[in-house]
Amino acid sequence: MGKIKDILKYSASGLSQREIAAAAGVSVGTVNTVIAKIKESGIIDPLAFKEHELGAIVYPTPRVRSGTRPEPDMEAIAAEMQRPGVTLNLLWEEYKTAHPNGFGRSQFCARYKQFRKQNEVYMRKVYKAGDQMMVDWAGMTMNYIDRQGAVRKVYLFVAILPATSILYAEPFLDMQLQSWIEANVNAFEYFGGVPRLVIPDNLKSAVRRVQRHESDLNKTYVEMARYYGTAILPTRPAEPRDKGPVENAVKIVEHKIIASLRNRQFHSFPELRNEVMTALERLNSMPFQKLPGSRKELFEKTEKQALKGLPPARYEFASFRQAKVNFDYHVQYEGFYYSVPYQYAHKQVEIRATTRSIEVFYGFERIAAHLRNYEPSKRYTTCFEHMPKKHQAMADWTPQRFKRWAAKIGSETEAYIASLMEQRDQPEQSFRTCAAILHMADTTPSTDMEKAAARALQMRAFSYKSFELILKRIGTEFSVPVKHENIRGAEYYQEDNHA
Numbered sequence: 001m002g003k004i005k006d007i008l009k010y011s012a013s014g015l016s017q018r019e020i021a022a023a024a025g026v027s028v029g030t031v032n033t034v035i036a037k038i039k040e041s042g043i044i045d046p047l048a049f050k051e052h053e054l055g056a057i058v059y060p061t062p063r064v065r066s067g068t069r070p071e072p073d074m075e076a077i078a079a080e081m082q083r084p085g086v087t088l089n090l091l092w093e094e095y096k097t098a099h100p101n102g103f104g105r106s107q108f109c110a111r112y113k114q115f116r117k118q119n120e121v122y123m124r125k126v127y128k129a130g131d132q133m134m135v136d137w138a139g140m141t142m143n144y145i146d147r148q149g150a151v152r153k154v155y156l157f158v159a160i161l162p163a164t165s166i167l168y169a170e171p172f173l174d175m176q177l178q179s180w181i182e183a184n185v186n187a188f189e190y191f192g193g194v195p196r197l198v199i200p201d202n203l204k205s206a207v208r209r210v211q212r213h214e215s216d217l218n219k220t221y222v223e224m225a226r227y228y229g230t231a232i233l234p235t236r237p238a239e240p241r242d243k244g245p246v247e248n249a250v251k252i253v254e255h256k257i258i259a260s261l262r263n264r265q266f267h268s269f270p271e272l273r274n275e276v277m278t279a280l281e282r283l284n285s286m287p288f289q290k291l292p293g294s295r296k297e298l299f300e301k302t303e304k305q306a307l308k309g310l311p312p313a314r315y316e317f318a319s320f321r322q323a324k325v326n327f328d329y330h331v332q333y334e335g336f337y338y339s340v341p342y343q344y345a346h347k348q349v350e351i352r353a354t355t356r357s358i359e360v361f362y363g364f365e366r367i368a369a370h371l372r373n374y375e376p377s378k379r380y381t382t383c384f385e386h387m388p389k390k391h392q393a394m395a396d397w398t399p400q401r402f403k404r405w406a407a408k409i410g411s412e413t414e415a416y417i418a419s420l421m422e423q424r425d426q427p428e429q430s431f432r433t434c435a436a437i438l439h440m441a442d443t444t445p446s447t448d449m450e451k452a453a454a455r456a457l458q459m460r461a462f463s464y465k466s467f468e469l470i471l472k473r474i475g476t477e478f479s480v481p482v483k484h485e486n487i488r489g490a491e492y493y494q495e496d497n498h499a
Contacts, residue, residue, distance in 0.1 A: 004054045007034045008046050034058050070099050072108060074115040082129050082163045082302060088112060127162040127245070130306030133195040134246035135159045135184060137175055140254045142276075144266035154272060157183035158253050161191065162245035166299040169253045169280050171273050181224050181317050189314075191299075193307025194228045199246070201235055219320045227315045229308050256283050321351045329386060331360055336379050339386040340368040380429075402434045409441050409449050416453035420462045436464045440471065448474045 003024045010020040017035070021028045037058040038046050046054060072095050080086050092108045103111070138156040146152050155175050159168040168187045172179040188194050217232055225232050257279045266272040284296040293301075323331045329345045330337040338358050340349065344367060352359040353372065358381075360368040373381050399421055406417040417434055424430045441449050452471040461467060 004034055004058055005047060005051060007031055008038065008054075011035055012047070069102055072103070072111060074112060077112060078115065079302065081126050083306065086128075128306075129163040129303035130161075130193070130195055130308070131163065132197045132199055133159055133161055133187065133191075134199045134249070135187070136201050136246045136250060138169075138250050138253055138258065140258045142171060142258055142261070142266075142272060144269060144272045146268075152269070154269070155179075156253060156258065156276070157187075158246065158250050159184075159187040160245050160249035161195065161299065161303060164295060164299040164303045165245075165249075166191065166295045166303070167249055167253065167280065167284055169257060169276060171269070171276050173269065177218065177220060177319075178317050181220060181315075184221075184224065185228075185315050188228060188310060191307060192304060193309060194230050195307060196230060197233050198225060198230055199233050199235060201246075220318055223318060224315050228311065252283070316354045316356070318352050318354045321353070322348065323351050324348055330380065330382070333358060336373045337381065338368065338370045338373075339380075339382040341386045342388045397431045397435070402431065402438070405438050406434075409438070409446050410453070412450040412453040412457070413438075413441075416457045419457060423462045433462075433464050437467050440468070444471065 003026055006024045007020055007026070007030075010023050011031075015023065017028055017031045020031045024031070038054070041057050043049070043057070049057075077088075077091050080091055081088065088109055089105070092105050095108060096102055096105075102108075136158055138158050140156075142154040142156065143151050144154065152173065154171045154173060157168075157170050157172060157180075160166070168190045170183055170186055172183060184198065217234070221232060257276060260279060261275055264275065266275070284299075285294050287294050288298075291298075321333065323333070325331050325340055325344050325347050326337075327345055329342040330339050331349060331351060333351050333353055338360065340360050340362075344362055347362060349367070350361045352361065356372055358368075358370045358372050359366055368383065368386065370381050370383070373379070399418075402417055402421065403414055406414040417438070420434060420437075421430045448471060451474050452467060456462070456467050456470050459466075459470070461470060
């Protein structure tokens with residue numbers, strides 16, 4: 001149809017039909033049909049007509065007898081096709097029920113396909129409302145100037161629901177996993193619901209290892225999706241058709257938000273974020289160029305109710321880490337120690353950490369859960385049930401109890417025991433040593449214990465073995481020297497006595 005005018009121009013210039021066909025790039029039959037149809041129409045100056053008017057003359061729509069075969073409302077049908085579960089066959093059945101004398105299925109489908117071709121907005125893949133959310137980072141960045149005068153880079157997260165083209169964009173200071181999770185959750189909350197699928201590109205925040213047929217997804221991302229009742233389906237590598245809508249969304253955000261704010265100078269991240277979110281609302285409320293309404297109006301009308309509801313509480317970011325249980329049945333996470341049942345000592349486990357809790361898993365079983373500890377003065381969190389029986393018997397030991405016990409022996413012993421407990425990161429780590437040393441008083445005079453404690457404190461010898469050695473030497477090294485005529489003193493070895 002786009003070459004009808006070319007054919008007519010070449011014909012008016014006196015070219016033969018074969019020459020016209022070669023020049024216009026069509027068949028001789030097409031040239032013959034166009035010239036014959038125009039002659040039949042009786043039009044004197046066909047070049048004065050528009051292309052589509054000539055097309056209607058050359059290729060007229062078959063006439064339908066009035067009142068016998070009503071035309072389907074294709075705009076309404078196209079809108080219905082975006083709703084979950086709706087198929088073209090279902091819509092034809094409904095049309096046929098309402099109009100028994102209407103078109104057959106093949107003619108109905110052919111008219112729908114022709115309608116899509118004639119309307120650019122429908123040439124893309126048809127997406128069902130509430131079915132997908134596509135997400136990515138924008139390629140362009142923004143920046144602001146912090147209090148120290150340094151320029152800080154800002155990255156924009158972009159999400160789109162392709163069924164209605166509603167957009168979400170939000171700035172972040174980095175593209176790390178925690179920002180990525182927060183961005184996805186914020187998008188759910190902005191849309192007021194959750195789609196059936198979330199489709200990211202193969203970026204590191206979402207996919208740990210990219211494979212053609214199966215991707216290794218980030219565990220935190222999968223957990224977040226499971227919490228919201230959706231699923232992650234990354235795009236296939238080297239398949240641009242999988243991510244067309246989000247790539248278009250990124251371009252729109254870059255042109256309508258980032259570029260529009262390019263001349264603004266921001267002096268804080270909150271200031272920049274407020275402007276971006278304001279520009280986003282403006283963008284979603286903008287009227288479509290070729291359709292009635294706006295993204296926001298179309299979303300409210302056709303897609304919002306198709307999304308799954310949000311859970312009562314917001315997802316809390318969790319990080320996962322592999323760890324080995326220490327011999328003392330505690331695992332370490334960021335400088336703090338948390339107990340697990342003692343049977344798992346030396347086992348390899350997985351730690352799930354949030355801002356409020358620490359959970360430990362062995363295989364697929366959760367074996368321990370603790371409130372997260374942030375108190376530097378108490379780095380060990382121990383559950384009584386996790387201890388072996390012999391350790392449970394010592395669970396009521398406290399620093400005060402050991403100090404009172406030592407004070408019954410004497411002040412030097414009390415001072416030594418207090419200092420010994422201070423040498424450990426936590427007093428509990430010294431309890432067994434304190435108990436062993438204090439039990440020596442059961443078979444040792446208090447005076448010897450006091451002398452040994454004073455000497456050990458002076459030497460800063462804070463172990464059971466060193467205290468035991470000092471105590472054994474109390475009767476020799478620390479006693480009054482023995483005087484005898486056969487024992488030579490230090491004076492004997494002076495140089496003058498050997499002169």
